[in-house]
Amino acid sequence: MSQVATYFFTLFALAGERLDDRKDRGATAVEYGLMVGLIAVVIIVAVVALGDTLLGLFTGVVEDLGGTVGAGE
Template sequence: MSQVATYFFTLYALAGDRFEDRKDRGATAVEYGLMVGLIAVAIIVIVGTLGGQLEGLFEQISTALPGGDEVDPG
């Protein structure tokens, strides 16, 4: 979880540096940082949740294909 926190802190610092000269737009930079952070969290949760299901689906498909149970030597 510390990697996620580090990512958010870096993202916040990057947004802060980019808009430092625009003091009146500081709130916008924070909003963009929060939005990007929430999107990143959503992607991580979705991939984590659906990852196992997708793996099972691909295993079913490969087993159903002719020669799907053979191991590729290369």
């Protein structure tokens, strides 16, 4: 009888650990999602803020290399 009780206790403990682990995974996935979203917002803000400066920089590089800007090639 004690072997059966030990088996069920072990099975219950294993199932409990697996269920607790899944709770942490869900929270971790949400946290990673929030981090990716915030990083995307920061990148968008940086591109918008520096857009004109970068356009001028790349236009100057293209013209220095002898190309034309906006040729659509």
